Amino acid sequence: MSENQDKHIASVRHSLAHLLAATVVEMYPGSKNSIGPAIENGFYQDFETPEPISEEDLPKIEARMREKLKTWGKFERREVSPEEARKEFAWNPYKLELIEDFSKDGQQLTFYVSGDFTDLCRGGHVEDSAEINPKAFKLTKISGAYWRGDQSKQQLQRIYGVAFGTPEELKSYLDMMEEAKKRDHRKLGQELDLFVFSELVGSGLPLFTPRGTVLREELAKFAESLRAGSGFERVSIPHITKTELYKVSGHWDKFGDELFLVKSQETSDQFALKPMNCPHHNQIYAARPRSYRDLPIKYFETTTVYRDEKTGELGGLSRVRSISQDDSHAYCRRDQVEEVVGSLIGDVQTLYGTLGLPLRARLSFRDASDKYLGEPELWQQAQDVIRTLAKKNELEYFEAEGEAAFYGPKIDFMATDALGREHQVATVQLDFVQPERFELEFTAEDGNPQRPVMVHCAILGSIERFLSVYIEHTAGRFPVWVAPEQVRILTLNDDKNIVDFATTMAEQARRLGLRVTVDAGNESVGKKIRNAELMKVPYTVVIGTKEVESGQLVPRVRKDIEVHTEHDPRTVDEFLKTVVHETKSRVSKTSL
RNA sequence: GCCGCUUUAGCUCAGCUGGUUAGAGCAUCUGUUUUGUAAACAGAGGGUCGUCGGUUCGAAUCCGACAAGCGGCUCCA
Numbered sequence: 042m043s044e045n046q047d048k049h050i051a052s053v054r055h056s057l058a059h060l061l062a063a064t065v066v067e068m069y070p071g072s073k074n075s076i077g078p079a080i081e082n083g084f085y086q087d088f089e090t091p092e093p094i095s096e097e098d099l100p101k102i103e104a105r106m107r108e109k110l111k112t113w114g115k116f117e118r119r120e121v122s123p124e125e126a127r128k129e130f131a132w133n134p135y136k137l138e139l140i141e142d143f144s145k146d147g148q149q150l151t152f153y154v155s156g157d158f159t160d161l162c163r164g165g166h167v168e169d170s171a172e173i174n175p176k177a178f179k180l181t182k183i184s185g186a187y188w189r190g191d192q193s194k195q196q197l198q199r200i201y202g203v204a205f206g207t208p209e210e211l212k213s214y215l216d217m218m219e220e221a222k223k224r225d226h227r228k229l230g231q232e233l234d235l236f237v238f239s240e241l242v243g244s245g246l247p248l249f250t251p252r253g254t255v256l257r258e259e260l261a262k263f264a265e266s267l268r269a270g271s272g273f274e275r276v277s278i279p280h281i282t283k284t285e286l287y288k289v290s291g292h293w294d295k296f297g298d299e300l301f302l303v304k305s306q307e308t309s310d311q312f313a314l315k316p317m318n319c320p321h322h323n324q325i326y327a328a329r330p331r332s333y334r335d336l337p338i339k340y341f342e343t344t345t346v347y348r349d350e351k352t353g354e355l356g357g358l359s360r361v362r363s364i365s366q367d368d369s370h371a372y373c374r375r376d377q378v379e380e381v382v383g384s385l386i387g388d389v390q391t392l393y394g395t396l397g398l399p400l401r402a403r404l405s406f407r408d409a410s411d412k413y414l415g416e417p418e419l420w421q422q423a424q425d426v427i428r429t430l431a432k433k434n435e436l437e438y439f440e441a442e443g444e445a446a447f448y449g450p451k452i453d454f455m456a457t458d459a460l461g462r463e464h465q466v467a468t469v470q471l472d473f474v475q476p477e478r479f480e481l482e483f484t485a486e487d488g489n490p491q492r493p494v495m496v497h498c499a500i501l502g503s504i505e506r507f508l509s510v511y512i513e514h515t516a517g518r519f520p521v522w523v524a525p526e527q528v529r530i531l532t533l534n535d536d537k538n539i540v541d542f543a544t545t546m547a548e549q550a551r552r553l554g555l556r557v558t559v560d561a562g563n564e565s566v567g568k569k570i571r572n573a574e575l576m577k578v579p580y581t582v583v584i585g586t587k588e589v590e591s592g593q594l595v596p597r598v599r600k601d602i603e604v605h606t607e608h609d610p611r612t613v614d615e616f617l618k619t620v621v622h623e624t625k626s627r628v629s630k631t632s633l
Numbered sequence: 634g635c636c637g638c639u640u641u642a643g644c645u646c647a648g649c650u651g652g653u654u655a656g657a658g659c660a661u662c663u664g665u666u667u668u669g670u671a672a673a674c675a676g677a678g679g680g681u682c683g684u685c686g687g688u689u690c691g692a693a694u695c696c697g698a699c700a701a702g703c704g705g706c707u708c709c710a
Binding site for chain 1: 634635636644666668672673683702703704706707708709710
């Protein structure tokens with residue numbers, strides 16, 4: 042899309058926000074519109090309404106908008122004085138507040154009039170409302186939003202709409218949303234039996250079933266193997282700590298309200314569930330004197346942290362209160378930062394490359410403000426290193442000034458899923474502050490103590506959140522190496538030879554480390570195939586008299602998997618060997 | 634946390650304006666059937682209608698509180 046088209050569609054969306062405001066004010070007397078900009082894919086408008094508007098009212102409002110659009114006419118601009126503006130909007134406290142703000146800054150106030158509706162607005166509309174295609178917009182949802190995004194202020198009702206240049210574009214957008222709904226990881230989690238929530242356990246605390254646990258473990262194992270390859274050593278820490286730890290680290294002030302506190306009945310110490318792992322890992326580092334020769338020291342662990350997130354923000358696996366991380370901390374000398382960060386970037390690329398998720402990197406740097414801790418010279422050096430590595434690793438990247446953490450610059454990775462949606466996933470962060478707070482040291486060549494630089498990294502990030510992305514990306518059709526159930530063996534009937542053959546084959550497969558089940562139930566083959574398909578099992582094998590007699594089988598391969606050779610009959614051994622190979626080498630396309 | 638909506642069997646959902654033993658499909662169990670690549674047939678079991686409280690002669694249905702779930706709460710006239 043060209044820049045002009047972008048501009049035009051934004052003005053269409055903005056104009057629709059006006060139309061929406063006019064329609065609601067007309068249909069719900071006493072309503073006061075506040076603001077309504079164009080946003081990605083559409084627009085919204087915030088209202089104070091005497092009665093709550095519900096989702097069911099949207100079609101009515103939409104119909105009335107189309108009606109009004111016919112005679113809506115041109116958008117006419119008029120410059121007005123603050124007095125005039127105040128008079129016009131005496132009924133609307135939100136506009137009055139805006140009028141005060143803008144006129145205080147000496148800005149020229151402007152009205153835009155179209156149809157029978159006048160609004161305070163700085164502009165950016167279509168010239169004539171005939172440019173708005175009445176079939177290319179739709180009101181979608183309704184929600185609460187605070188006046189000026191401020192929790193302490195009046196809560197308004199926000200009505201959202203989507204709008205495009207043509208009905209076809211609208212349709213393809215709505216189809217995409219439909220597809221996203223089908224792939225919703227919460228729905229698939231239920232259908233594929235991956236995880237559950239229990240009211241007794243609490244919200245935001247997912248329980249993983251055997252199938253879901255396989256997913257977690259396979260992905261974590263992959264991340265662990267990359268870590269091992271990069272010289273990280275595994276450590277293990279308890280999930281609680283005295284709160285003292287966070288007072289030293291500085292997290293107490295920052296994370297205080299997200300902390301789950303744990304009370305001891307034995308001692309007077311106050312404990313907390315860990316909301317992050319670095320302070321614990323730091324204690325392992327600090328437990329003995331370190332030499333420059335020992336560095337970099339690299340600790341790694343797959344473990345769970347707990348954060349008391351706001352209940353309204355929880356949802357499925359995307360936002361949980363028990364967060365499993367593949368978390369690592371490397372302690373290194375300044376001259377080792379490049380090597381350490383470089384190898385982590387490589388690991389991130391390997392993992393996402395294997396999973397088929399394209400990456401984009403945001404280099405989050407500091408700006409000129411003084412909220413950042415640590416020597417500016419060290420920052421500069423670290424940011425240069427990051428930029429150099431981004432180039433060297435051929436990352437698709439952009440720099441974001443002011444996005445750095447207060448303790449150091451970082452690289453945030455975003456993955457694009459099969460529906461084109463971008464999700465923040467892996468992160469590599471430099472930290473100049475914690476080594477200081479914990480007084481971490483190593484003895485340098487000259488015998489003097491020095492501070493190490495800390496590098497935090499999570500490749501999967503939060504495993505729960507990653508799973509939500511990955512389930513939706515694959516629509517539950519996991520590659521063979523990740524699939525909770527890799528092979529399902531179906532029996533044609535309950536003939537003893539057939540059942541024995543199937544059972545023996547399953548045992549053999551399990552000894553090879555494969556995840557296999559036997560369906561010997563009293564159902565038609567068609568039904569059993571259907572069940573296997575619904576569970577998205579990659580390979581299904583039917584065992585009948587033919588197979589028992591010949592010892593050969595023709596596996597049924599899940600449709601999305603690309604098969605590189607024909608489905609020749611093959612022996613059980615040959616088949617299982619292929620699946621084992623695919624599992625070990627983490628291929629997603631079968632070679633059968 | 635805040636606003637709006639939702640909560641009926643393991644799952645997906647019916648149940649009109651409050652009125653007798655709350656329904657269906659799938660799943661489960663039991664029979665029959667012995668099946669060749671996306672749903673065989675019959676029967677049975679299963680719900681204190683999210684929880685607690687209220688209104689009423691009477692509540693799944695109306696009201697309130699709590700819990701859980703869903704859509705949002707950054708985009709600034």
